[in-house]
Amino acid sequence: MRKSPKFSPEVRERAVRMVFEHRAEYPSQRAAVESIAGKIGCVPQTLLKWVQQHELDAGQRTGVSTTEVQRIKELEREVRELRKANEILKLASTFFAQAELDRRIKS
Structure with missing residues (x-):
């Protein structure tokens, strides 16, 4: 049985957008992800996965969209x-x- 997603698609999109918008304020993308993940209440690995999937879908990273x-x-x-x-x-x-x-x- 799969549990329902804790975060709505809107929250995911907003979190990913925040990472890209505030990336310049941090020494690395990882640091930005860790900071923003704490603010939205998820673990950094989850937000990093969302960011990577967004990059795949946008064609910025190689892989399967x-x-x-x-x-x-x-x-x-x-x-x-x-x-x-x-x-x-x-x-x-x-x-x-x-x-x-x-x-x-x-x-």
């Missing part, structure tokens, strides 16, 4: 469903083929 991750999940779900359907069709085909053979032998 959020939309690509969602598309991959959709495709994986579709593949699972198609494999299940294929297995059902194979079983049905075998069943009906066997029934046809049994019918021919009895005639």
Whole structure:
């Protein structure tokens, strides 16, 4: 069971925006993240993850964007469903083929 997100998307966006806006006031991005994370009530690792994901989505960092991750999940779900359907069709085909053979032998 997944727990509901503690922070709304608006809070996440605002926190990430604050990191970028106040980055120049700190010696490093990490220092800015640690300061702002304390102000919004999350751990620095969480805010850093949000910042990195924002950079990925904006094309500032190499990696898989959020939309690509969602598309991959959709495709994986579709593949699972198609494999299940294929297995059902194979079983049905075998069943009906066997029934046809049994019918021919009895005639």
